[in-house]
Amino acid sequence: MVESATLFNREYMSKILVTGGAGFLGSHLCDRLVASGMDVLCVDNFYTGSKTNVAELFGKPNFELMRHDVTFPLYVEVDQIFNLACPASPIHYQFDPVQTTKTSVHGAINMLGLAKRVKAKILQASTSEVYGDPEVHPQPESYWGRVNPIGPRSCYDEGKRCAETLFFDYHRQHNLPIKIVRIFNTYGPRMHPGDGRVVSNFILQALRNEDITIYGDGLQTRSFCYVDDLIDGMMKVMNTGEDFTGPVNLGNPSEIKMLELAEKVLRLTASKSKMVFKILPQDDPKQRQPDISKAKAKLNWQPKVALDDGLKLTVDYFKAVLNL
């Protein structure tokens, strides 16, 4: 018997929707999915993403770009949905906090509704911010977090927490196949130059020979995952069996103090910049480190790219952005 997929579409490819596909992570995900032969529909409202991020994919027969805001329903036929739409940096998500919550919550409802209608598997890009300012280090998925519900970061943190709730309720109530990844700090080419994040800030300040801004005493630590490692993890999660829902942490557990990161960036850029110290913003976590035991055990995943190597590639990207 001829399979119906073959009858109607001789070259049947899995149809994948990537919301927020023109952003930093989304564009790398689109690159990888297109390269692996998937039929990719990238949906974005270009709030923080840009066409430039996916420009190399224009003209490929298995890539399509659609301007759409996920806070409105979307009617398309797809097999899988990667839901990444949401501004990720505090500068961007605090600019219009009501829209940020809407993007996470209404966006999740719309994408889950779509997944239910077309029987698609759906993955949510959640965040380490669901752990808030944690009392547990490193953070395992079983930790429920310590989040301020009324602070300036709450639109993002609580929006993402509510999206996780919706994913699990659609799973329990409608038997929808879901996956949740909790992404920790990720860096690499195509980070938004104006996102105010520590890696892009340090690199841009160093390349321009401006003062490097360190918040607090610089002894607070962060862990940084290179974008290629993160995308590997995300694709592995989507390809797990129906019994695996997550949430699963994806990030790099090796910690670095902000002072050390600044020194590394200064070395890599051969910069003349000096370090200056400013007051820590409200609710800024002192330490954030993923426990990735679950990802190692269930997905056989762990980051491979060393910080120095990833930083070099990111510095090269920002040099090109600055025409240096």
Ligand SMILES: NC(=O)c1ccc[n+]([C@@H]2O[C@H](COP(=O)([O-])OP(=O)(O)OC[C@H]3O[C@@H](n4cnc5c(N)ncnc54)[C@H](O)[C@@H]3O)[C@@H](O)[C@H]2O)c1
């Ligand atoms: N980069 C990180 O370190 C990190 C860490 C944790 C979680 N995440 C999550 O990963 C996802 C992608 O993050 P990113 O770093 O690529 O950020 P990004 O800002 O570069 O990408 C987000 C994309 O979503 C789009 N978008 C925003 N609101 C939208 C809406 N209402 N409708 C349609 N598109 C919309 C933006 O234009 C952008 O292209 C986000 O959901 C973010 O919360 C990222």
